[in-house]
Amino acid sequence: MNRTDRLYAIVEQLRAAGPAGRTGRQLAQRFEVSERTIKRDVTALQDGGVPIWAQSGPGGGYVLDGGATMPPLNITAAEATAIALALAAVPALPFAPDGRSALAKVLAAMPVTERRRARDLGSRLWMRRQIADVRPALARTLDEALRRRVVVVLDYVDREGRTSTRRAVEPVVFAATGGHWYLLAWCRTRRAGRWFRLDRVRGATLTREQVAPRDMVETFGEPPADARPVHVD
Numbered sequence: 001m002n003r004t005d006r007l008y009a010i011v012e013q014l015r016a017a018g019p020a021g022r023t024g025r026q027l028a029q030r031f032e033v034s035e036r037t038i039k040r041d042v043t044a045l046q047d048g049g050v051p052i053w054a055q056s057g058p059g060g061g062y063v064l065d066g067g068a069t070m071p072p073l074n075i076t077a078a079e080a081t082a083i084a085l086a087l088a089a090v091p092a093l094p095f096a097p098d099g100r101s102a103l104a105k106v107l108a109a110m111p112v113t114e115r116r117r118a119r120d121l122g123s124r125l126w127m128r129r130q131i132a133d134v135r136p137a138l139a140r141t142l143d144e145a146l147r148r149r150v151v152v153v154l155d156y157v158d159r160e161g162r163t164s165t166r167r168a169v170e171p172v173v174f175a176a177t178g179g180h181w182y183l184l185a186w187c188r189t190r191r192a193g194r195w196f197r198l199d200r201v202r203g204a205t206l207t208r209e210q211v212a213p214r215d216m217v218e219t220f221g222e223p224p225a226d227a228r229p230v231h232v233d
Contacts, residue, residue, distance in 0.1 A: 077117035155203035
């Protein structure tokens with residue numbers, strides 16, 4: 001990350017942190033630079049008129065005035081290609097249509113020359129293997145159930161594909177493992193957490209019933225050591 005991008009990113013980090021702010025150490029670790037570099041960056045932002053306030057003492061750091069704004073970043077060819085690569089790596093990703101829409105907006109906002117560079121760079125990246133099977137079309141309904149935190153009614157078939165049961169479930173999380181996508185949900189029929197393989201879901205109906213968030217570890221146990229959530233920050 002060059003310095004200009006880092007300056008913008010520091011402001012966004014402070015905006016996300018709100019009144020709690022961020023310490024110099026936290027920012028240094030986030031951007032993999034020294035605390036001295038962060039201090040110089042913050043000073044440069046302050047000199048440029050960005051209202052960042054320094055808090056002294058134990059636990060002190062930097063806080064951004066809540067009303068501060070920054071102009072949008074210019075997206076580089078490599079950054080746009082990285083987004084496209086992530087979508088290509090997992091084409092069946094939850095919310096994938098939203099990701100493709102976001103990529104289209106990013107490309108449309110880029111200068112023509114950078115857009116050409118992105119396409120050229122993308123043409124030199126080849127992929128062969130996917131981490132999980134294709135999600136069925138109705139998985140979009142499950143995406144919405146998870147996003148809205150509402151009960152969804154599933155038509156779910158057994159392993160032999162013969163018997164279908166109708167279950168009202170409370171979505172908790174999606175997981176990709178063993179070449180398949182699963183919806184981990186609280187099953188109201190079994191009154192316990194269950195894994196529902198998406199290719200065995202034959203129907204999904206959204207309801208308007210809101211559900212309270214459930215603790216994943218309490219419901220399903222500790223995840224494998226190599227399992228990681230997607231961080232959006």
